[in-house]
Amino acid sequence: MELRDYIRILRKRWVLIALLTLIGLGAAAGYSILQTPKFTSSAKVFVSTSGGETVGELAQGNTFTQQRVKTYASLATTPIVLLPVIADLGIDRSSESLARNVTASAPLNETLIEITVVDDDPALAAELATEISESLTNVVETIEKTNSEGASPVRLTLVQHASVPQSPTSPNVPLNLALGTLVGLALGIGLAVLLETLDTRIRNERDVELVSDRPIIGGIAYDAKAGERPLIVHVDPRSPRAESFRTLRTNLQFLDVGHPSRAFVVTSSIESEGKSTTAANLAIALGDAGARVLLVDADLRRPKVDQYMGIEGGAGLTDLLIGRAELQDVVQKWGRGQLYVLPAGRIPPNPSELLGSAAMVRLLEEFSGAFDVVLFDAPPLLPVTDAAILSRVVAGAIVVVAAGRTHKNQLKGAVGALENVGATISGFVLTMMPTKGPDAYGYGRYGYGYGYGYGVEEGEKAEKADKAERAAKKAKKDAKTSAS
Missing domain, CATH: 3.30.70.1130 (EIF_2_alpha)
Structure with a gap:
């Protein structure tokens, strides 16, 4: 460990260290009180x-x-x-x-x-x-x-001759208190270092860098209300989390600039790391910047994009792969920009085979010709091989890592799964990064915090307009289905 690591541990575990120091001080005081004066x-x-x-x-x-x-x-x-x-x-x-x-x-x-x-x-x-x-x-x-x-x-x-002493020589209360405090402090620091050594979870950028030398292209601030408002870019555009996605959008433009394809797989090591919300918000940010973007729900096991984006998910990618539909029939425009969403469609019995088929390669060529950027929301890497198979035929994989949740061995396994199939790791995105404490979200590196971007009212108006447009489009489709 370096000096900065110990400083970070002291800042992170200061409550534990202070508690054990007080316990040591209290134990010394109790010992001194209980001892008979000598x-x-x-x-x-x-x-x-x-x-x-x-x-x-x-x-x-x-x-x-x-x-x-x-x-x-x-x-x-x-x-x-x-x-x-x-x-x-x-x-x-x-x-x-x-x-x-x-x-x-x-x-x-x-x-x-x-x-x-x-x-x-x-x-x-x-x-x-x-x-x-x-x-x-x-x-x-x-x-x-x-x-x-x-x-x-x-x-x-x-x-x-011996004289009658006026004060006891033991217990030496100041010395006992000093020793108790030092012992408690030493135990607190030792326990803090031990707990940090035993903790294998990814906490910050340095932990990711110890696993892989691929760049960290973004960090998403933790938001306690992320479950209630997953599409933060329009709901609260001035929040640190929304600014994080815009910074991620900027960094993405510099990835693999020489690669002919601008298609990326967004995946993670395990579930619940925020890959789907990251893909959705990144797609929205790219669309707001004027890019023609296609967000594809390639999680053919537990699709979520249709829920987050508020679209109809009955037909989608699986229908294209088996030749039952054309792209223009299942792709859905989202919002007022150039963002299009392709839901997963029906859940097939053989997701890995479909994603690794020649039909998927042909579809990718069609996507790349029609859109500036294509983002695939893929399943996590450790439970299934879908994301690794799909990553072979795109420009690269963007691996989402949840700070404080993902363990280092899990991230190593995910990186190994991609490297074993010859896939390119374009970079890592740290999600759920704390905004306070020693592992706090780095504003200077990944974002600019408050005071920039659109106002909250403008964002809410944009979100309401998007919801109204999606509701009207869904009602129109339902009416068309009923008529047929």
Whole structure:
């Protein structure tokens, strides 16, 4: 991953990261509250040796003292030192239990022993530190008695009495809170990166580029009302989604400029990625620009173009393929521009064979001669082979990819299906792109957003006029059918 990927993850998963950080902070606060406060008190004992008048003897005595200090410090937690303290203070503890709260340290090259006691009671901690220091001096003096007079050459002196601590040393609330926050933050970032690594869905242009080197020719902004108004180009021409289709129209004009055919198959990897609405809106945008466009519903399994465009779908492509009708009999003009729609017609039992037949090739030649651009709305690539078969005989395939829905392995499978039959992938169109967040729709690359194009009222008027024209045309056909 690159730095920008981590930044995108932080922006995308900031709620999760913030939540785990707060949980870590809360856990640290709860731990600190539940812990019993501990108080620490220390006393210091000075170790010296007697005897020696010359400098050499004094130096030898000092070296001897430094060597014995470590041993004396170890004695501080032994029963011989602690049991008298327990007896004198009358506390209900064993020497082993008390030893766990006592530490004795002797700094290097020094003759001082610091005895530290940790306890729940600050007064008892100070009293224990002082009593243990005095007990240690008595024990060492007894052990080190070596001469005939019963005097010890080693002398321990209590030079610093333990004082009663005013504040607890543990729990260290600021430190605990800081550590809890850091641990929560680290867990949040780690979990966010893990979830992003395990998420194989296509999210943005870079994910598509990792699958194929073919260009991304358009990005369609997500619209929550897309199901209610699929033909957005006329309904709301100033919306980002409508502008996306006009940008896609512009980019399409530069695809395969040297190819004699301007026929394209619009397909996708799986269902519900927006291929039919993309084909329909792109056809409308091309028609608005003055091109003579034919939109063909080549999904002979689940045709939808007739529903979206509001036309009669009883006869169409299948009738042309089996020779039961002529083009002028089944093609229907849509709107006030130069857009014509060819519905799928009756659903045949052998869609793949029909789309791959010689009759389909002849029809394509006829379409290319009569129209500037031909768009085929084909089935998805992974469930069936219809789109792959049809893509071999057209200028190229436009693969629609739904952001946040299509998985990378699904897109790889779709690309492989087209490459296996020798079809050309003209480009990819990202649909359902979010308008907010780290994977937000790129206005600078695919569109210009609000403020351009026709007004909303003009678009609604155009849509109403188109609907009225389609209704009149359908009524005329129904009357003709009834008369016959």
